[in-house]
Amino acid sequence: MKKSILILLLTSILLVVGCGSGEQAQGNTPKESFLFDYNGIEIPLHADVEPILEDLGEPMDYFEAESCAFQGLDKTYYFGGFELTTYPKDANTDCVSVIYFNDDSVSTKEGVYIGSSESDVLEAYGDDYTGGEGSYTYTQDEGSIMFIIEDGVVASISYQAVVEGA
Numbered sequence: 001m002k003k004s005i006l007i008l009l010l011t012s013i014l015l016v017v018g019c020g021s022g023e024q025a026q027g028n029t030p031k032e033s034f035l036f037d038y039n040g041i042e043i044p045l046h047a048d049v050e051p052i053l054e055d056l057g058e059p060m061d062y063f064e065a066e067s068c069a070f071q072g073l074d075k076t077y078y079f080g081g082f083e084l085t086t087y088p089k090d091a092n093t094d095c096v097s098v099i100y101f102n103d104d105s106v107s108t109k110e111g112v113y114i115g116s117s118e119s120d121v122l123e124a125y126g127d128d129y130t131g132g133e134g135s136y137t138y139t140q141d142e143g144s145i146m147f148i149i150e151d152g153v154v155a156s157i158s159y160q161a162v163v164e165g166a
Helices: 002-018 049-056 118-125
Strands: 035-038 041-044 061-066 073-079 082-090 093-101 135-140 143-150 153-161
Touching: 041 049, 041 093, 049 073, 049 082, 049 093, 073 093, 118 135, 118 143, 118 153
Parallel strands: none
Antiparallel strands: 035 041, 061 073, 073 082, 082 093, 093 153, 135 143, 143 153
């Protein structure tokens, strides 16, 4: 049941991020936003994924599907502890759209991981969030981070690129 809820939530996140108006963030450099750091590899939202993938190495698995909002393919790369999903910016560039935590082996830069307490989230990120009743979404410039809480404990963490008009 818990896994079904998380899958449904992730699907809705991808629809909001990937199936918006099709407008993209302007410029080549992502604005300041939440940043995922994996073993010293910084992964910003909206960033070109190619150099990131070179640093991360071979993914454990890979999935692609026709994008419903952009010309090209949405791609998902599976690594130990997290998934990285991209959107096609143009014919030669895929950009980071979603980073989804799969387990407690990874954490945010602020130290929050799956299994952290609800109070850990509030202490690390404050009270400037949207949601409630088990979800906290913090938005910063062109990205957001969402925490799903079940029984007072973090059950899901995802970073999402905010696409204009989505």
